[in-house]
Amino acid sequence: MISVGSAFVASAVRTATPLALAALGELVVERAGVINISLEGVVLFGAFGALAGATHGGVAGGFAAGVACGILTATVFAVFAVGLRADQIITGTAVTLLAFGATGTLYRAFYGAQGAALSIPTVGPVAIPVLSRIPVVGPGLFEQPLVTYFMYLLIPLLWWWMFRRAVGLSLRAIGESPAAARAAGIAVGRFRMLAILFGGAVGGLAGATLVLAQAGTFAEGMSAGRGFVAIAIVVLGRWHPAGVALASLVFGGASALQFLVQSLGLGIPYQLALALPYVLTLAGIAGVAGRAGAPASLARIDDT
Amino acid sequence: MRGAPRGLRARWGALGLLIAIVAATTLMLSLLGFDVMRAGHALVNGSFGSWYAFGSGTLVRATPLILTGLAVSLAFQSGVFNIGAEGQFLTGAAAASAIALAGSRAPAWVLVTGLLVGGGIAGAAWAWVAAELRARFHVLEVISTIMLNFVAAYLVSFLVRGPLQERTHIYPQTASFVIAARLPRFGSTTRLHIGFAIACAACVVCWWVLRYTAAGFRARVAGANADAAKSAGLIDVRRVTTRVFVVSGALAGLAGAVEVSGVTYALYENISPGFGYTAIAVALLARLDALAVVGTGIFFGALEAGATAMQRDAGVPSVVVSVVEAAVILGMVAADRARVGRWTGRAA
Numbered sequence: 001m002i003s004v005g006s007a008f009v010a011s012a013v014r015t016a017t018p019l020a021l022a023a024l025g026e027l028v029v030e031r032a033g034v035i036n037i038s039l040e041g042v043v044l045f046g047a048f049g050a051l052a053g054a055t056h057g058g059v060a061g062g063f064a065a066g067v068a069c070g071i072l073t074a075t076v077f078a079v080f081a082v083g084l085r086a087d088q089i090i091t092g093t094a095v096t097l098l099a100f101g102a103t104g105t106l107y108r109a110f111y112g113a114q115g116a117a118l119s120i121p122t123v124g125p126v127a128i129p130v131l132s133r134i135p136v137v138g139p140g141l142f143e144q145p146l147v148t149y150f151m152y153l154l155i156p157l158l159w160w161w162m163f164r165r166a167v168g169l170s171l172r173a174i175g176e177s178p179a180a181a182r183a184a185g186i187a188v189g190r191f192r193m194l195a196i197l198f199g200g201a202v203g204g205l206a207g208a209t210l211v212l213a214q215a216g217t218f219a220e221g222m223s224a225g226r227g228f229v230a231i232a233i234v235v236l237g238r239w240h241p242a243g244v245a246l247a248s249l250v251f252g253g254a255s256a257l258q259f260l261v262q263s264l265g266l267g268i269p270y271q272l273a274l275a276l277p278y279v280l281t282l283a284g285i286a287g288v289a290g291r292a293g294a295p296a297s298l299a300r301i302d303d304t
Numbered sequence: 305m306r307g308a309p310r311g312l313r314a315r316w317g318a319l320g321l322l323i324a325i326v327a328a329t330t331l332m333l334s335l336l337g338f339d340v341m342r343a344g345h346a347l348v349n350g351s352f353g354s355w356y357a358f359g360s361g362t363l364v365r366a367t368p369l370i371l372t373g374l375a376v377s378l379a380f381q382s383g384v385f386n387i388g389a390e391g392q393f394l395t396g397a398a399a400a401s402a403i404a405l406a407g408s409r410a411p412a413w414v415l416v417t418g419l420l421v422g423g424g425i426a427g428a429a430w431a432w433v434a435a436e437l438r439a440r441f442h443v444l445e446v447i448s449t450i451m452l453n454f455v456a457a458y459l460v461s462f463l464v465r466g467p468l469q470e471r472t473h474i475y476p477q478t479a480s481f482v483i484a485a486r487l488p489r490f491g492s493t494t495r496l497h498i499g500f501a502i503a504c505a506a507c508v509v510c511w512w513v514l515r516y517t518a519a520g521f522r523a524r525v526a527g528a529n530a531d532a533a534k535s536a537g538l539i540d541v542r543r544v545t546t547r548v549f550v551v552s553g554a555l556a557g558l559a560g561a562v563e564v565s566g567v568t569y570a571l572y573e574n575i576s577p578g579f580g581y582t583a584i585a586v587a588l589l590a591r592l593d594a595l596a597v598v599g600t601g602i603f604f605g606a607l608e609a610g611a612t613a614m615q616r617d618a619g620v621p622s623v624v625v626s627v628v629e630a631a632v633i634l635g636m637v638a639a640d641r642a643r644v645g646r647w648t649g650r651a652a
Contacts, residue, residue, distance in 0.1 A: 035444075035446075037387075037446065076634075080634055080637060080638065084637070084638055086634075086637040086638060087637060089385050089387075089446055090584070090588065090633060090637050091633075091634065091637055093387060093581070093584055093633070094584075094585075094629075094630045094633035094634045094637070095630065095634075097581060097585075097626050097627075097629055097630040097633070098626070098627055098630035098631070098634075100623070100626050101623050101624055101625065101626025101627035101628075101629070101630060102626075102627055104621060104623030104624075104626070105329075105332075105333075105621045105623055105624045105627065106332075108621040108623075109332075109333075109336040109338075109621070110336075220623070225450070225454055228447075228450045228451075228454075229451075231447060231450075232447045232450075232451060235443075235444070235447060269462050269465075269466055271458045271459070271461045271462035271465070271466075272458070272462055274458050275454065275455045275458035275459065275462075278451045278452075278454045278455050278458075279451075279455060281451055282437070282443075282448060282451045282452070282455075285437075285441075285443050285447065285448070286437055286440075286441040286443055287441075299444070
């Protein structure tokens, strides 16, 4: 019998992977003092790009196109939010709406209204020798698609980059005070641009993961709020890579509870189990948001 | 750096980007084999082509957009980023449906008043959660309202498959409301209901309160310059923004109540095709002016009603309207970037 425990861990990691990817990208963006609500649109366009890429260029083409579409969507946001110093939240909402409309139209035009039966190549799990044999948590953590391992690697890499490198210090300085950073000779606008594009690339990868490593197909609006959740996860993880990874896993775990609820037959309506991760996120944010941790200039318009 | 050549260039760049979006959309549609002329014809005909199309299509669609747009413009004006009109709309619709189903024996005027008030209270309560999280725990309302939108959607899903499901338990929706729980219509040949008049009245009242009362002044100042309002000492910004947030939620909740009692006569999943998000475009195009929201609400109502006709007659997917809405929002922030910053009190 495959234990309920290891199925639970596998399901939690599966849900956490795209969330953590998107949230790690958003972490860099927010450390630069920018909140990119269009992350939802980035993930959605990344997913659509992955579908289009995979139908022509296989799995590799799918991932590449997903990343490219994520960057493209983030570019629109960056032009308005950084180039024009427009309000970040309004711009982000608009770009998400744009991605929703554009992917919906393109999808129906290219694949017809009933294109759900499309089959595209997908990636399977790769078991890491020894580690995947660890009881209970082994298969869940170490028998996953390659993109999950990339996410694991990204956590220490980002930490090292943000806290042990001069360039990471510059990034954090911009987030705390763009005016002071500019006075110190840092190119604030360019830094923010690049941070947003990085967030777009990783967010696009998150979208591609949904299509190529999980669903195996695209559906309209399939990001289903994951980009928004990722933004909440950055807060929950207190703007730190390890915290963000942990928060993603907790959200994944809370989502995986619905399977437990169903399999144990406790009689709890499944819609309420589905809502639980969102309620927990809200409660968690209320617990951490008041304390220090947020970049001081977050979401403020830099008009210096 | 303001007004420097770089800013000007960026603005022209943004304008170019917008024209590119609209042109690319049109080009894309024609390249994909859609009949663009026919689509344009259907778009206009389906929204303004006849009195029936205008009254029963455009204005009916505009009603929830005006109310949610008013909710958003009020909140934005006080520096409250209520992205949660969608969730407040849903809770309002759910509460109104519960009242309509429970009180089916009550006289019509009691029932209708009760469900409208109940919907407003439910929307206000939903917004109050985010308002308290903002005031007490400094939780960004953008994040909390979006989370609450999801919770509201699951709540509706639970209700229409659980306690409020119709009697045969086949369809995920409530039973149809009794006649007494339905809003009266303007005559027998139109689908236009008195909810439209309620929405317009709400805009006039909000406009008057914002312009001519002390409470309205406080609400505006809290958004225009929170620091000045605080230092002046006479305005408790925290209390003012919390109240505005709750009133904003009440308006969005009222929109939900009006929609179920005026149009659908039942509650089901996906009852809102994203009214709460379109509302942001409605509010921004109106430059957050309560009276102008009536006009922009009708504009987007026409666009969405026309898009339905466009999909039916020319096969063009109606979701393309979201692209146009996004372009409108981006166009407004590009044209008015300094003002939006001032409106929302977040320009550094």
